[in-house]
């Protein structure tokens with residue numbers, strides 16, 4: 001597949017759209033997060049956010065094209081996201097992934113820490129599981145959680161070991177989520193579904209504890 005100027009402009013425009021949508025939800029605190037859209041499989045080429053940018057804003061220097069080793073494929077002064085290797089691992093291991101989004105939210109960080117002991121977070125019987133493309137009755141999903149290694153090749157390797165095409169996401173402990181889909185529309189739907197499920201679960205934990213406290217009979 002050859003990369004045309006039109007396909008590159010289209011990918012950058014789609015990234016702008018996803019970025020502004022997530023920024024409105026405060027999903028990029030402190031310049032965190034990164035986004036990518038695949039342009040070609042062979043050789044692997046994708047558009048990715050430049051490192052360290054304020055992702056609540058648009059500028060002409062927001063994205064660049066990189067290869068499967070996370071190296072720019074065109075002359076540029078921009079530095080690809082520090083976590084570009086993780087996007088490369090997703091595209092290399094999930095054949096139909098066409099877009100990959102990473103955000104840091106309170107919800108995904110809390111869930112990743114609460115369930116790190118099990119190295120996975122499971123949830124069942126929620127309508128929004130269908131948002132992940134899983135339609136079976138009373139489905140249960142299990143999202144893997146990996147340690148937040150500072151060394152990015154090591155982190156990418158840990159992610160490579162646990163990701164599967166069945167569950168379009170992975171949590172990094174006290175860091176955030178990587179999620180993907182066949183295209184940007186699907187990756188966004190998956191990300192929204194995951195974030196809803198995390199928020200639901202956290203609120204459920206809080207409320208069920210509050211209800212339990214209320215119903216404990218008073219001891220005199």
Ligand SMILES: CSC[C@@H](O)[C@@H](O)C(=O)COP(=O)(O)O
Pocket residue numbers: 030031032033034049050051052053080081082083102
């Ligand atoms: C500034 S905190 C977040 C970073 O350390 C990193 O985790 C992140 O998501 C953004 O890195 P970036 O290199 O801008 O893509």
Ligand SMILES: [Zn+2]
Pocket residue numbers: 032033034083102104175176
């Ligand atoms: Zn990050």
